[in-house]
Amino acid sequence: MxxxxxxxxCPPAAAxxxxxxxxxxxxxxxxxxxxxxxxxxxxRHQRLECGKEPSLPCPFCPHRTxxxxxxxxxxxxxxxxxxxxxxxxxxxxxxxxxxGLS
Numbered sequence: 413m414x415x416x417x418x419x420x421x422c423p424p425a426a427a428x429x430x431x432x433x434x435x436x437x438x439x440x441x442x443x444x445x446x447x448x449x450x451x452x453x454x455x456r457h458q459r460l461e462c463g464k465e466p467s468l469p470c471p472f473c474p475h476r477t478x479x480x481x482x483x484x485x486x487x488x489x490x491x492x493x494x495x496x497x498x499x500x501x502x503x504x505x506x507x508x509x510x511x512g513l514s
């Protein structure tokens with residue numbers, strides 16, 4: 413009971429598994445138990461994430477991820493210097509002709 417208040421019960425605490433600000437996680441994965449607020453997010457989790465190894469490898473290091481956007485973020489944050497490198501021009505052919513032109 414609150415001091416100086418009428419005999420009213422305290423508000424209930426957030427339910428176990430509830431997210432930020434007491435939001436309800438009404439959709440749970442049967443395989444791993446993760447909870448989601450929206451059914452479409454649960455379906456995406458089951459289709460792309462649950463029980464699967466990350467399938468997208470970083471071309472610069474051993475890191476792997478499940479989402480292309482996560483891979484791009486990783487590459488920008490960790491390998492930005494490598495991504496901005498310019499390739500050296502191809503050496504001229506020994507016969508003196510221009511490469512790629514016929």
